[in-house]
Amino acid sequence: MDVEAPVDYIALTRATYDALGYSPYQWAERPDPPPWARMTTPLAEATVALVGSGGAYRRGQVAFHWRDDTGIRLIPADQPATDIRITHFAYDLEPAREDPNIVFPVDRLRELVTEGVIGGLAPTAVGCMGGIYSARRTEEELAPAIVAEVTAMEVDLVLLVPV
Amino acid sequence: MPTLCLTSAYSITAAANPPRAAFSDLPLGNTAGRPHEPEFQRELLRRALVAGVAIDRPGTIVDTGMRWDADGSWKRWATSTGTSRSADSEADDRRQRLDFPQYQDEADRLAAESAS
Numbered sequence A: 001m002d003v004e005a006p007v008d009y010i011a012l013t014r015a016t017y018d019a020l021g022y023s024p025y026q027w028a029e030r031p032d033p034p035p036w037a038r039m040t041t042p043l044a045e046a047t048v049a050l051v052g053s054g055g056a057y058r059r060g061q062v063a064f065h066w067r068d069d070t071g072i073r074l075i076p077a078d079q080p081a082t083d084i085r086i087t088h089f090a091y092d093l094e095p096a097r098e099d100p101n102i103v104f105p106v107d108r109l110r111e112l113v114t115e116g117v118i119g120g121l122a123p124t125a126v127g128c129m130g131g132i133y134s135a136r137r138t139e140e141e142l143a144p145a146i147v148a149e150v151t152a153m154e155v156d157l158v159l160l161v162p163v
Numbered sequence B: 001m002p003t004l005c006l007t008s009a010y011s012i013t014a015a016a017n018p019p020r021a022a023f024s025d026l027p028l029g030n031t032a033g034r035p036h037e038p039e040f041q042r043e044l045l046r047r048a049l050v051a052g053v054a055i056d057r058p059g060t061i062v063d064t065g066m067r068w069d070a071d072g073s074w075k076r077w078a079t080s081t082g083t084s085r086s087a088d089s090e091a092d093d094r095r096q097r098l099d100f101p102q103y104q105d106e107a108d109r110l111a112a113e114s115a116s
Helices: A009-020 A094-098 A106-115 A135-153 B010-016 B038-053 B073-077 B106-115
Strands: A047-052 A056-058 A072-076 A084-086 A124-128 A157-161 B003-007 B020-025 B060-067
Touching: A009 B010, A047 A106, A047 A135, A056 A072, A056 A124, A072 A135, A084 A094, A106 B038, A124 A135, B003 B010, B003 B038, B010 B020, B010 B060, B020 B038, B038 B060
Parallel strands: A047 A124, A047 A157, A157 B003, B003 B020, B020 B060
Antiparallel strands: A056 A084, A072 A124
C-alpha cells in the first residue's frame, strides 16, 4: 500500500460493493470544465460563508434523517460551536460530535477573522447531510437551496466543507 | 459566486471537479483537521484559503500539505466510509438509512420538539 498517495475511495467503494454483491455506485463525474467565478476581493478583505455537508444542525432544530435528506439548516456562525450537533449515516461521528470544528469550522474561521487572514465570516452558516444517493435530487433540491441562501448573504467566497 | 472546496477524498473531488479545491490527507470525517487541535485546524484553513483563492485554472486541486500523521499508517484501516480498525474493510459499516430525524442525543430531540 502506498501511504504517500491519497486513499482512492472510489476504488475502495467499488471493491466493497463488489464484495457485498451490490451494483456499482455511480459517483458524480463532471469531466467538463467547471463554471468559474472570479475572486475579485483580496482574501484579507473577503467575507466568507461556510457550507458544510457533514450533517451539522443546531440544538433545537429538527435533525437530518439519513435517507436522502435534502434539507438545509441555518446555523449561527457568530457564536461558539457549543450548540452544534452532528448526524450522518456514513462516517464515524464520535470525533465530530466531540469537536464539530473538524467538519464545520465556525470557531476556527472566526479566529482567522481576528488574525486578519479573512475579512469576515457570514453570521449564518449552512449545514446539510451530504449522504444523498441521488445526484439528481442533490442538484435539483439541495444545491438550489444552498445557492439561494449564500447568494442572499452577499459574501465574497463560499467555503465548502464536505465529508 | 466564487467557491473553495476543502477535501480529504481526492478521487471523489477530482471526479466531481469543483472550480477550486484544497486537499488535506486526513481520514474521512475530519475534513477540516484533527479533533481538539485548534492550531492544526487553523493552519489547514490558512493554507487552504491562501492557496485556494490563488487558483487560476478551473478544476485545480491544491495540496495543503496537512497530514494526519507522519507515516500515513491510518490508511491501513481506511474504509470507504472512514476508518474502523475492527471492521473488515469489505464490510458495510454504514448505519441504516432511517427516514426520520436522527438526533445526536435524546435531549436534542426534546429540544427540537419543544421548539416546534
